[in-house]
Amino acid sequence: MSDNELLPFIAQAFDQMPFNCLLGLKVTHFAVDNVQVSFAWSDTLVGNPMQKILHGGVISSVLDTAGGLMAVSTALGRFSINDKAELAARLSKMSTIDIRTDYLRPGRGNTFIASAHVIRTGNKVAVCRMELHNEQGVHIAVGTGTYLVG
Amino acid sequence: MSDNELLPFIAQAFDQMPFNCLLGLKVTHFAVDNVQVSFAWSDTLVGNPMQKILHGGVISSVLDTAGGLMAVSTALGRFSINDKAELAARLSKMSTIDIRTDYLRPGRGNTFIASAHVIRTGNKVAVCRMELHNEQGVHIAVGTGTYLVG
Amino acid sequence: MSDNELLPFIAQAFDQMPFNCLLGLKVTHFAVDNVQVSFAWSDTLVGNPMQKILHGGVISSVLDTAGGLMAVSTALGRFSINDKAELAARLSKMSTIDIRTDYLRPGRGNTFIASAHVIRTGNKVAVCRMELHNEQGVHIAVGTGTYLVG
Amino acid sequence: MSDNELLPFIAQAFDQMPFNCLLGLKVTHFAVDNVQVSFAWSDTLVGNPMQKILHGGVISSVLDTAGGLMAVSTALGRFSINDKAELAARLSKMSTIDIRTDYLRPGRGNTFIASAHVIRTGNKVAVCRMELHNEQGVHIAVGTGTYLVG
Numbered sequence: 001m002s003d004n005e006l007l008p009f010i011a012q013a014f015d016q017m018p019f020n021c022l023l024g025l026k027v028t029h030f031a032v033d034n035v036q037v038s039f040a041w042s043d044t045l046v047g048n049p050m051q052k053i054l055h056g057g058v059i060s061s062v063l064d065t066a067g068g069l070m071a072v073s074t075a076l077g078r079f080s081i082n083d084k085a086e087l088a089a090r091l092s093k094m095s096t097i098d099i100r101t102d103y104l105r106p107g108r109g110n111t112f113i114a115s116a117h118v119i120r121t122g123n124k125v126a127v128c129r130m131e132l133h134n135e136q137g138v139h140i141a142v143g144t145g146t147y148l149v150g
Numbered sequence: 151m152s153d154n155e156l157l158p159f160i161a162q163a164f165d166q167m168p169f170n171c172l173l174g175l176k177v178t179h180f181a182v183d184n185v186q187v188s189f190a191w192s193d194t195l196v197g198n199p200m201q202k203i204l205h206g207g208v209i210s211s212v213l214d215t216a217g218g219l220m221a222v223s224t225a226l227g228r229f230s231i232n233d234k235a236e237l238a239a240r241l242s243k244m245s246t247i248d249i250r251t252d253y254l255r256p257g258r259g260n261t262f263i264a265s266a267h268v269i270r271t272g273n274k275v276a277v278c279r280m281e282l283h284n285e286q287g288v289h290i291a292v293g294t295g296t297y298l299v300g
Numbered sequence: 301m302s303d304n305e306l307l308p309f310i311a312q313a314f315d316q317m318p319f320n321c322l323l324g325l326k327v328t329h330f331a332v333d334n335v336q337v338s339f340a341w342s343d344t345l346v347g348n349p350m351q352k353i354l355h356g357g358v359i360s361s362v363l364d365t366a367g368g369l370m371a372v373s374t375a376l377g378r379f380s381i382n383d384k385a386e387l388a389a390r391l392s393k394m395s396t397i398d399i400r401t402d403y404l405r406p407g408r409g410n411t412f413i414a415s416a417h418v419i420r421t422g423n424k425v426a427v428c429r430m431e432l433h434n435e436q437g438v439h440i441a442v443g444t445g446t447y448l449v450g
Numbered sequence: 451m452s453d454n455e456l457l458p459f460i461a462q463a464f465d466q467m468p469f470n471c472l473l474g475l476k477v478t479h480f481a482v483d484n485v486q487v488s489f490a491w492s493d494t495l496v497g498n499p500m501q502k503i504l505h506g507g508v509i510s511s512v513l514d515t516a517g518g519l520m521a522v523s524t525a526l527g528r529f530s531i532n533d534k535a536e537l538a539a540r541l542s543k544m545s546t547i548d549i550r551t552d553y554l555r556p557g558r559g560n561t562f563i564a565s566a567h568v569i570r571t572g573n574k575v576a577v578c579r580m581e582l583h584n585e586q587g588v589h590i591a592v593g594t595g596t597y598l599v600g
Contacts, residue, residue: 101275361507
């Protein structure tokens with residue numbers, strides 16, 4: 001499978017994950033070297049209702065999702081994948097080992113965009129940096145995730 | 151307000167946070183020195199549907215919630231709170247600074263219990279350790295959270 | 301090589317690492333399931349000279365060393381190691397992926413003891429929890445380290 | 451005290467910290483918005499002697515030092531400091547709360563440069579991002595540190 005076939009298939013798999021659906025996450029950009037995952041404000045995603053800001057768990061969730069997508073696509077570029085069954089088998093062995101999230105500013109906005117890029121790559125482990133901004137470019141959070149990929 | 155008045159009020163505030171409701175989180179134990187937040191399995195909380203395990207973001211969310219509750223209650227014990235308006239004002243200034251989650255085993259089970267205890271306390275910052283187990287005692291994840299409390 | 305042969309060899313390798321010598325670290329206990337690394341107070345290890353407390357980097361260093369030892373010994377228990385050349389080859393492929401240190405109390409004391417135990421183990425990655433206490437049992441720091449082991 | 455007086459005083463304080471001297475760290479650049487801390491290769495800073503690479507603890511130490519300097523200078527910009535006694539008093543209340551280090555590539559080189567910038571600032575807590583490169587621009591490690599500053 002070429003990148004042109006792989007990436008849409010992976011993006012679709014992420015879009016269809018039940019918890020990603022619950023959050024309203026969508027893979028809005030996906031290339032070999034960077035990814036964007038976006039979602040719209042929803043009152044169901046609020047932590048403190050007096051302050052009307054995103055719950056920290058929502059932010060960690062979307063950062064982990066963006067980092068995981070990036071780690072997966074980087075790792076798959078190292079293998080030759082023959083078909084979707086082989087791809088699914090490889091994907092099922094990949095997982096988050098650990099993640100750190102730093103909350104920088106209150107999670108306010110209409111649309112939120114998480115981006116990720118790889119900072120360490122290897123046969124077994126990838127490390128990604130993730131960022132969350134709102135539609136006005138306000139920098140809400142950063143994260144660092146370590147992923148098992150092989 | 152005494153601890154006997156404070157803790158139920160705080161627990162109720164957490165139970166009513168919209169995102170905690172979406173996840174089905176409930177504060178099932180709350181004392182000055184430890185807290186438990188529980189939730190039941192739901193298909194909507196799944197990451198990879200083939201593996202039928204909790205999304206990592208669900209795990210980070212519940213660990214953050216349990217740690218935040220613990221940090222808040224420790225911090226409030228340092229102040230004398232006169233009424234609910236003062237409590238609400240103090241609560242609105244408290245927030246997560248950063249959190250690390252380590253995923254240890256796949257998130258499988260019927261019921262999940264997050265617990266937290268304080269490892270560093272102070273006038274401005276508290277640090278908590280959190281753990282997630284399922285109903286059979288399987289250790290699924292640990293976390294460390296740093297909270298702004300003053 | 302049996303555990304009785306392996307552990308002393310590994311401990312000696314750690315004791316002889318140049319930077320561990322500079323810090324005065326010694327492996328003072330080493331079993332399959334836990335490890336202790338100790339060092340004495342030295343004025344050269346001070347951060348702020350007015351406060352006379354250990355530099356945070358000293359604390360991170362000893363926690364990483366204790367966690368690394370634990371990860372290595374756990375991982376080696378999964379392989380059958382025939383001789384020291386094979387052991388050295390395996391050791392040279394093991395490394396720290398990431399580490400988080402939480403500083404809980406000022407680093408004061410005469411002797412400091414770092415301990416570690418494994419919280420996640422696998423063919424490729426191990427995660428350890430580490431603690432630092434002084435000789436009076438004061439809890440100075442905790443850490444979590446992720447190690448590449450296979 | 452103006453920035454022109456403050457920064458050299460702080461840099462000197464860091465250069466004179468005993469453990470920074472042991473590592474050979476020097477503040478080689480220091481402005482209000484970024485800082486560089488450098489050190490030369492030394493055989494005493496080695497972890498594994500077979501591989502001849504920096505000990506992970508050295509890397510965490512220099513990243514923490516660079517991040518701490520950045521946090522301190524940002525925080526001091528918020529106060530008006532009248533004299534060195536007041537500066538020393540403020541400095542003695544500032545400390546690292548937690549730090550995460552990600553090791554990206556083996557620590558090889560002749561000279562190593564740690565840089566830092568602030569990603570969250572406030573009256574009580576600052577968060578910095580740190581990077582370590584060698585003299586050829588090889589990216590060896592990144593870190594994120596949370597600092598108590600007020």
